[in-house]
Every structure is written in structure tokens, then in C-alpha cells.
Amino acid sequence: MSDSLPAGSLALPVRRHRQGEMHDVTDAVAEECPVALVFNGISHAVMMATPADLEYFALGFALSEGIVEQCGAVRDIEVIRHDDSVEVQMEIAQGDFVALKAQRRALAGRTGCGVCGIESIELLDLSPTPIAHAAPAVDEAIVARILADLPAQQPLMRATGCAHGAAWCTPSGEIIRVFEDVGRHNALDKLLGWMAREAVSTDNGLVFLTSRASYELVRKAARRDVALIATISAPTSLAIRLAREAGITLLSFCRPNGFVAY
The missing domain is CATH 3.10.20.10 (Ubiquitin-like (UB roll))
Structure with a gap:
């Protein structure tokens, strides 16, 4: 494997079994x-x-x-x-x-x-304050653009197959920044911390997550005035409830040909 490993990974010896053959190799593993x-x-x-x-x-x-x-x-x-x-x-x-x-x-x-x-x-704080600004309009083409561009900006996932990503995207689907972590909520916290440090406005953009939409992700986003969250996997009932109470547009099951809006 390459000597250049992405941040947050380690090179470890493994024994790989493929099609009846066995090889001792070095593999990249996500740190935790x-x-x-x-x-x-x-x-x-x-x-x-x-x-x-x-x-x-x-x-x-x-x-x-x-x-x-x-x-x-x-x-x-x-x-x-x-x-x-x-x-x-x-x-x-x-x-x-x-x-x-x-x-x-x-x-x-x-x-x-x-x-x-x-x-x-x-x-448990399950009563989010409603977000004042409206979510940007997002269609299938925008979601498809994000999905197409995201893998190239997830070096840890490419190397290890073991990392969630949290991305800040423009309403047109341009990915501005991605953070990765073995924990989905950790990846979101890294993104929100970067946005706060760089004074990135949440008024006109969306958070895209390579995970399910669990309640804590929606609650964290609500505290930072994020009006639109899109996830690859399914939402939970509590995530949907909190999104509705906060006025967050929640898109899940995001695929190149569509999504489900909650």
C-alpha cells in the first residue's frame, strides 16, 4: 500500500483471504x-x-x-x-x-x-428553538452532484472503508469542506467547529451526512441554525420530530436519482 496515509489512519499488518488464496499485507485502518x-x-x-x-x-x-x-x-x-x-x-x-x-x-x-x-x-434537551431562516431549495440534480463529488473528498473513507463524512455544501451542490470520523456525530461536530471558527454563515447552504439521520445530529444542527440536512441513510422518528419542531428540512435516502423529504 502507499506510504502516504490520510490523517486518522494507521498501517497495520493483516492476512487477506481472497478466492482461496492468502496473502500477508499491510492495510490502512481508521483510528479510534x-x-x-x-x-x-x-x-x-x-x-x-x-x-x-x-x-x-x-x-x-x-x-x-x-x-x-x-x-x-x-x-x-x-x-x-x-x-x-x-x-x-x-x-x-x-x-x-x-x-x-x-x-x-x-x-x-x-x-x-x-x-x-x-x-x-x-x-435531554429535545425542544429546539425554531430556525429563523428558510432552507434553500434542493432538487435531485443537486443531490446527485454532491454524491458524485463526495468520495473524492473523503480520503479516510477511501483508505479504510470506516469513516463517516460531514460536508458543508452550497445550494448548487458545491462541496465546500468535508470532515471525517468513525463517529457520525463527531464528524458533524468537526464541521460545525470549522464553520464557527471560519465564520461560515449557515443562511445559505446545507449539511450533507454519510450516515443515518439520528436525533442528536438534528439537535446539533438546530443549535447552529442549519436549516437543511441531507443524509444517505434513513432518519429515526425522533430526528423527524425534532426537524419539524425546529423548521429544518430533512432529506434522507439520498441517491443520484432522488431522495425522501421529511
């Missing part, structure tokens, strides 16, 4: 490790994630979970790498930190899970 998110010295969440683009991930998590409202409230981010884990230390505004301590919860998220370890059902 515990990433501790520490706010003002207190560990708040441990997420299993791909250890790439972690500053964007931490910022996006802080914003999409409602820990801070504005990008500027995160004063500093430091990524500290250990042998088998990563710590991301953030300094946030004192008012936000006081609010965080008042409703502190312990998240221990496995891949694809955003609320494992939550202390009570009451802490």
Missing part, C-alpha cells in the same frame, strides 16, 4: 481512541473519536451541545496527546462554565452514541 473534553480543568465528556481535527471537534462539540453559545466564548484550546488517548483542554468564559457546572452531566460516548452515561432523562 478516547478523547477527553476538558472545560476549565474539569473533564466533561469522553468520546470515542478519530484523533484528527480535534480543535474543530472540541469547538463544535461545545457549540452543538449548548455549552457555549458563541465561538468567542472558547478562549483557548490545547490538544494533549497520550499513548492511547487524547485530552482536549478548553478555557471557556466564566459565565458558561458556571452554567455547565450547574447542569453537569457525565457523557461516556461510544462510537455513534451521543448520550451514553447521561444522568437523567430531564437533562
